[in-house]
Amino acid sequence: MQLAATARSASPANVLPFPIPGFGRAQAMLNPLVGRTLHFQRGAEIYPAGKAADQLYQVFSGTVRTCRLLPDGRRMIAQFALAGELFGLDGVGRHRFFAEAVTDAVVIAFSRRDIAAWVDRDPAAAQSWHSYTLEKLAAAQDRFILLGRRTAAERVAAFLLDLADRGKGPDGVIELPMSRYDIADFLGLTAETVSRVLTTLRKNRLVANHGTHHLRILNRDALEEQADEEAA
Amino acid sequence: MQLAATARSASPANVLPFPIPGFGRAQAMLNPLVGRTLHFQRGAEIYPAGKAADQLYQVFSGTVRTCRLLPDGRRMIAQFALAGELFGLDGVGRHRFFAEAVTDAVVIAFSRRDIAAWVDRDPAAAQSWHSYTLEKLAAAQDRFILLGRRTAAERVAAFLLDLADRGKGPDGVIELPMSRYDIADFLGLTAETVSRVLTTLRKNRLVANHGTHHLRILNRDALEEQADEEAA
DNA sequence: CGTCGGATTGAGAACGTTCAAGGGGCGTGG
DNA sequence: CCACGCCCCTTGAACGTTCTCAATCCGACG
Known part of the structure; x- marks a missing residue:
């Protein structure tokens, strides 16, 4: 600012x-x-x-x-x-x-x-x-x-981790300046599906919401596991 | 050779x-x-x-x-x-x-x-x-x-057109050196879906098969229309 | 406090996948 | 030269994930 x-x-x-x-x-x-x-x-x-x-x-x-x-x-x-x-x-x-x-x-x-x-x-x-x-x-x-081989849940998790790494916010708080429609069009999904995945993540206590455009990662390991159904 | x-x-x-x-x-x-x-x-x-x-x-x-x-x-x-x-x-x-x-x-x-x-x-x-x-x-x-926004039929059609342009085969004959599984893993689909789309294309006389690894484009305009649900 | 755009939730449908069986082409061996 | 076998392709049927359509909800902003 x-x-x-x-x-x-x-x-x-x-x-x-x-x-x-x-x-x-x-x-x-x-x-x-x-x-x-x-x-x-x-x-x-x-x-x-x-x-x-x-x-x-x-x-x-x-x-x-x-x-x-x-x-x-x-x-x-x-x-x-x-x-x-x-x-x-x-x-x-x-x-x-x-x-x-x-x-x-x-x-x-x-x-x-x-x-x-x-x-x-x-x-x-x-x-x-x-x-x-x-x-x-x-x-x-x-x-x-x-885009070609990952499920909706994997895509959203990967997206959140990517934003967490790029955004310079403090301690695991992610800013999501874009709408759910934007996220969907970036991930090859629909806004409804993005919303449902985020709801599930919240219910499973992997993330916590602070308004629609901010969220905090509560369990990064679990989120990474969900994003990478992949060995390094 | x-x-x-x-x-x-x-x-x-x-x-x-x-x-x-x-x-x-x-x-x-x-x-x-x-x-x-x-x-x-x-x-x-x-x-x-x-x-x-x-x-x-x-x-x-x-x-x-x-x-x-x-x-x-x-x-x-x-x-x-x-x-x-x-x-x-x-x-x-x-x-x-x-x-x-x-x-x-x-x-x-x-x-x-x-x-x-x-x-x-x-x-x-x-x-x-x-x-x-x-x-x-x-x-x-x-x-x-x-990968993010096109249907199976659109992906396969675009793939064939791409190969047709890159391969230097004569008059619309495309060589497909790779298996249906390879094509599927390139397009983010399954081999069964690729096979079904190719069958439909053949039935609709957009392409003709010459063995599993060669095909001829019969109606390029229709194929392009199917590939590009997009204006230039 | 009301309004509006975006977000969420639900129900049903569709597209593509999964599972399974059958068919064909090619290479190998008899 | 023919037969066998293997791999891959094709086709079918059932299933599932995601989409579509629709209603409701929430939050930002006036």
């Missing part, structure tokens, strides 16, 4: 990528670059599908989703970008997804041309940038398993 | 990446590098999950799959690599999937260190290499939609 205030005071001047605790590689990656600060209201479109993919975005505050719609209304969310995280890396020439603000959000836009130029100059940057995309590729392949 | 004979005669000497018609970018990418030729029998393991990811592979002949197993036996296939295509780009430090030969296969292994060194030297190579990984990332995100 203090961060958001800082962004607002810096706007509309250009800003450097801001430091976020625990935001290692991507931070180092973008540090020498200058971006434009943009503000979006909850639900606002950040870029449409098909737009030239000439920018990369970092979330300053709030949460962003990247989505695609099928003509019959089915929707898939490819990514939730939390504060500090990057998005906009869908498609090579043009965006294949559209991006929207899940909550009111402040976003820093970097020119892909600047990134390319800087990567050409600095071999360490090139290395950092390349291993970032490789990491995303590996994460995407992990998601194949989630 | 002539290609395979050439590979055999070149082995065990080192070889350059070979040209494959219609294999543009990755070809240009690897041209200056030298790799080792490896032979695998149908079903043989090419690398295990967890192995240090210090090589990148190009399929010379045959087909390769990259998979992960859950402890209860569920399996997911992340990729089928056909002749000319690359595989081994799962995981940054270590492979997160294992690779197996779907059919007898000849594979060329390139050292990632060689690739890194060459990319450091040649900016055009770096560009080519980077946009290759970005393209793979975009393709992975498309697969999220397939």
